[in-house]
Amino acid sequence: MPVSGEPSEWLSARALLRRRDFAIYWWSGFVSSPGNWVHNVTASVVMFTLTESPLMVGLLNFAIFIPNLIFSLPAGVLGDRFDRRWVVGLSSGLGAVAAAALTLISMAGGVTPVVLLLLCFVIGSANPLAKPALSAMIPGLVPRGAIGRATALYIVQYQIGQAAGPAMAAVLLLTSSPTWAFGLNAVSYLAPIAAMLIIRFPERPTAQPESGAQRPRGSIMEGLRYIARDSTMLLMLLAIVLTNGAVEALRTLAPSLADERGLPEAAGFIVMGYSTGALLGLFLFGVADRHLRPRLLLLSAFALQALGLILVVLSPTLAWAVAGALPIGLGFALSIPRLSAGLQMSASDGYRSRVMAAFTMAHLGLRPFFALLAGALASLSINGSLLVFVALAVAAAIFVARRDIVGPS
Numbered sequence: 001m002p003v004s005g006e007p008s009e010w011l012s013a014r015a016l017l018r019r020r021d022f023a024i025y026w027w028s029g030f031v032s033s034p035g036n037w038v039h040n041v042t043a044s045v046v047m048f049t050l051t052e053s054p055l056m057v058g059l060l061n062f063a064i065f066i067p068n069l070i071f072s073l074p075a076g077v078l079g080d081r082f083d084r085r086w087v088v089g090l091s092s093g094l095g096a097v098a099a100a101a102l103t104l105i106s107m108a109g110g111v112t113p114v115v116l117l118l119l120c121f122v123i124g125s126a127n128p129l130a131k132p133a134l135s136a137m138i139p140g141l142v143p144r145g146a147i148g149r150a151t152a153l154y155i156v157q158y159q160i161g162q163a164a165g166p167a168m169a170a171v172l173l174l175t176s177s178p179t180w181a182f183g184l185n186a187v188s189y190l191a192p193i194a195a196m197l198i199i200r201f202p203e204r205p206t207a208q209p210e211s212g213a214q215r216p217r218g219s220i221m222e223g224l225r226y227i228a229r230d231s232t233m234l235l236m237l238l239a240i241v242l243t244n245g246a247v248e249a250l251r252t253l254a255p256s257l258a259d260e261r262g263l264p265e266a267a268g269f270i271v272m273g274y275s276t277g278a279l280l281g282l283f284l285f286g287v288a289d290r291h292l293r294p295r296l297l298l299l300s301a302f303a304l305q306a307l308g309l310i311l312v313v314l315s316p317t318l319a320w321a322v323a324g325a326l327p328i329g330l331g332f333a334l335s336i337p338r339l340s341a342g343l344q345m346s347a348s349d350g351y352r353s354r355v356m357a358a359f360t361m362a363h364l365g366l367r368p369f370f371a372l373l374a375g376a377l378a379s380l381s382i383n384g385s386l387l388v389f390v391a392l393a394v395a396a397a398i399f400v401a402r403r404d405i406v407g408p409s
Contacts, residue, residue: 058375
């Protein structure tokens with residue numbers, strides 16, 4: 001939403017991408033994001049091929065996403081205490097080394113469920129270690145009035161990667177082997193490492209304490225107390241948690257859904273359907289955010305997710321399952337930019353990495369539990385598992401309809 005006193009041109013995507021340092025920041029994510037999703041989809045398909053168990057696929061996704069719960073808050077402290085470029089660069093280096101190791105093991109034919117779980121945990125740790133610092137960089141790269149638009153653009157490149165990556169994984173699995181997919185992910189980590197070396201960031205301001213308050217010390221508990229004092233921030237974080245249930249259920253069950261429709265290697269196309277819907281939602285976000293009240297925007301988002309899950313349950317073919325995934329992504333994308341921008345604009349620079357660490361935990365940290373729940377329920381009934389998440393989306397819609405979740409404009 002436009003901020004009084006900011007030139008309207010700064011809300012233009014083209015104008016933002018003409019800014020040298022934001023453009024480098026954005027394009028590095030554009031290059032690296034597909035690699036992450038090539039890895040995630042390929043690892044899920046490999047685990048399903050090795051075990052033929054939806055529960056094991058759920059456990060794999062638990063291993064990929066549980067680091068978000070473990071490391072996000074410590075990473076937020078690192079991002080507030082140290083140079084954020086080094087935090088992002090070193091975290092990306094960790095991911096590159098682990099992905100290269102998985103590539104070599106796959107080449108040698110040594111991938112087992114245990115090896116896959118362990119290396120996916122390490123690779124999954126790179127993202128939460130980097131993400132709070134990476135997200136906290138946006139306000140230093142664009143004017144305040146453009147933070148919402150810049151956040152949406154940041155999510156656009158992430159969703160482009162989430163759309164392209166699963167499709168690339170499906171093509172690689174159908175035409176070659178998982179080794180190529182794992183290797184592609186290893187190479188993709190070089191983009192953020194290079195970006196952190198050449199981006200010029202402004203001098204970070206020294207956080208000024210409020211009257212009678214102590215200066216921020218950079219501790220985890222201090223960051224949590226800072227968030228706990230803001231009821232609107234807490235409600236936004238809860239909404240972020242709830243919007244991830246349908247997303248993770250779909251991603252975890254994609255191999256099983258594709259297998260039921262005769263082509264398990266094509267699971268990536270179902271995830272691509274979700275990501276395509278998310279891209280559409282991000283392009284529509286500006287219009288929706290201007291014309292819909294936040295409460296109605298979030299209500300619509302959860303209603304779309306419930307509708308998408310119902311369509312997937314009813315889908316008779318792979319193509320219909322892909323189409324059913326579209327509203328899930330659309331609903332997700334209509335909510336996350338507003339909630340993320342609200343958190344960033346609420347936080348002072350001295351706390352921003354820790355606030356965005358809480359965002360990462362809400363956004364990704366509880367996905368492991370959604371993945372385990374979806375996989376465990378799918379062991380009894382795949383459609384029954386999806387219907388449980390329909391009920392969760394409906395409950396979330398009722399929650400946002402009764403609460404005033406409004407981020408700062």
